[in-house]
Amino acid sequence: MLTVEAKNVDFYYSDFHALKNISLEVEKNKVVAFIGPSGCGKSTFLRILNRMNDLIDGTRMTGSVLIEGEDIYAPNVRVDELRKKVGMVFQKPNPFPKTIFENIAYGLRVNGIKDNSFIEQRVEESLKSAALWDEVKDKLKKSAFALSGGQQQRLCIARALAISPKVVLMDEPASALDPISTAKIEELIYELKKDYTIIIVTHNMQQASRVSDKTAYFYLGELIEYDDTTKIFTNPQKESTQNYITGRFG
Amino acid sequence: MRHLEQELTALRQDVIDMWRLVISQVGKSGEAILSFDKDLAMQVSMREKKVDAYELKIDNFCENIIALHQPVAIDLRFVLAVLKINANLERIGDFANSIARLLITHPSISLDADLITQANLREMVEEVKKMLVHGLEAFENEKTSIAASIFSEDSVVDELNDRAAHVFAKYIEANPDRAYECLHLISVFRKLERLGDHCSNIAEEIFFYLDAKILKHSPKI
Numbered sequence: 196m197l198t199v200e201a202k203n204v205d206f207y208y209s210d211f212h213a214l215k216n217i218s219l220e221v222e223k224n225k226v227v228a229f230i231g232p233s234g235c236g237k238s239t240f241l242r243i244l245n246r247m248n249d250l251i252d253g254t255r256m257t258g259s260v261l262i263e264g265e266d267i268y269a270p271n272v273r274v275d276e277l278r279k280k281v282g283m284v285f286q287k288p289n290p291f292p293k294t295i296f297e298n299i300a301y302g303l304r305v306n307g308i309k310d311n312s313f314i315e316q317r318v319e320e321s322l323k324s325a326a327l328w329d330e331v332k333d334k335l336k337k338s339a340f341a342l343s344g345g346q347q348q349r350l351c352i353a354r355a356l357a358i359s360p361k362v363v364l365m366d367e368p369a370s371a372l373d374p375i376s377t378a379k380i381e382e383l384i385y386e387l388k389k390d391y392t393i394i395i396v397t398h399n400m401q402q403a404s405r406v407s408d409k410t411a412y413f414y415l416g417e418l419i420e421y422d423d424t425t426k427i428f429t430n431p432q433k434e435s436t437q438n439y440i441t442g443r444f445g
Numbered sequence: 446m447r448h449l450e451q452e453l454t455a456l457r458q459d460v461i462d463m464w465r466l467v468i469s470q471v472g473k474s475g476e477a478i479l480s481f482d483k484d485l486a487m488q489v490s491m492r493e494k495k496v497d498a499y500e501l502k503i504d505n506f507c508e509n510i511i512a513l514h515q516p517v518a519i520d521l522r523f524v525l526a527v528l529k530i531n532a533n534l535e536r537i538g539d540f541a542n543s544i545a546r547l548l549i550t551h552p553s554i555s556l557d558a559d560l561i562t563q564a565n566l567r568e569m570v571e572e573v574k575k576m577l578v579h580g581l582e583a584f585e586n587e588k589t590s591i592a593a594s595i596f597s598e599d600s601v602v603d604e605l606n607d608r609a610a611h612v613f614a615k616y617i618e619a620n621p622d623r624a625y626e627c628l629h630l631i632s633v634f635r636k637l638e639r640l641g642d643h644c645s646n647i648a649e650e651i652f653f654y655l656d657a658k659i660l661k662h663s664p665k666i
Contacts, residue, residue: 400517401515404517428517428518428521429517429518429521429522429657430518430522430657431518436518437518437519440517440518441449441516441517441518441519441520442447442449443447443450
């Protein structure tokens with residue numbers, strides 16, 4: 196079953212043609228990694244999947260993106276509703292200046308949920324899913340800023356999971372973390388794919404090969420190759436992909 | 446040149462050096478048997494340690510490259526292929542040594558020169574050497590077309606070995622008192638035939654490295 200279907204997507208920052216005719220499908224409960232050199236369009240494409248680029252002046256998109264069969268760029272789509280379905284985790288941990296508990300509860304409250312016992316239950320479930328519960332269960336009332344960088348990033352993942360999204364987008368989620376925290380995030384991604392579809396942008400090719408089922412290689416706004424990760428990292432079909440992943444690029 | 450490329454280039458050179466040594470070992474051990482040259486046989490035996498040292502060095506080199514550089518795609522296939530080519534070359538070196546050692550461990554053995562000619566030992570040695578040389582050419586020039594020729598050459602070696610078996614059978618029937626010497630010659634042919642199989646294995650690895658094709662346990666192209 197397809198969770199994400201992008202068809203003939205073109206994207207422009209004013210006159211700059213940033214994405215060229217991208218078509219890509221993501222199956223449910225799979226992890227897909229986007230790789231490519233800086234400026235290749237991978238993060239732009241990731242942000243298209245939850246309409247983050249709508250906020251940037253002078254941008255224009257053509258083509259269509261379906262999430263679970265629904266065109267997310269259709270005129271009747273509410274962006275706040277879309278973002279319940281498509282969560283996002285950023286490069287730098289960005290917890291709210293609130294307690295650990297309130298960081299998770301916030302998304303539920305702004306979505307109108309007032310039932311405190313349900314909120315408590317969701318906070319615990321989300322923190323458990325993000326492999327953080329055991330480390331924070333006794334300090335839920337403490338500030339999120341008291342956590343380490345790696346813990347803050349898992350808190351942000353827990354926050355994204357609290358509203359039960361279908362897709363979790365991750366833009367370089369471990370690039371600001373130490374190796375142990377990175378390993379925890381990678382383990383977490385592996386665990387989370389049982390329940391979510393995950394798309395991750397990463398500059399770390401070993402990370403892409405470790406965590407993903409499929410890999411998409413972008414270059415100069417084009418999707419050069421999209422295939423099973425094992426295939427991309429053992430026998431890529433395009434020379435450009437091979438040059439990039441073996442480090443001969445440029 | 447970036448670091449990994451330097452490492453891979455150095456590894457490639459070690460493999461080429463080992464390959465040349467092994468070709469020389471096979472050629473010399475064949476020549477030793479053909480000309481009953483014990484000194485030459487001793488030379489082969491002495492240099493066997495050098496082949497073994499290359500094997501250990503290349504294994505260690507591959508292990509370090511995988512651990513430190515995490516190669517992917519063609520680089521990964523190259524290192525994996527080299528690991529297996531290395532093992533095959535070392536076995537070929539062993540066979541060359543064991544053929545040469547026949548003259549050292551049995552210094553009084555007298556091999557019938559006519560029988561050697563009839564059994565086509567020289568052709569057998571030359572054909573196996575050709576396979577090894579073609580393997581090296583294919584590896585050095587990155588050409589699977591050269592590697593492909595090794596599969597047909599292996600069939601020629603098998604054919605020579607089969608024909609020699611009939612020659613030996615007839616010889617033993619006619620000269621039962623010389624069966625012992627003949628058995629030694631049969632073992633030389635068996636070793637050369639196995640050596641051809643190792644060359645075929647190497648050719649398969651070259652296809653894996655260059656074209657990502659798995660030819661093992663399947664009809665060859």
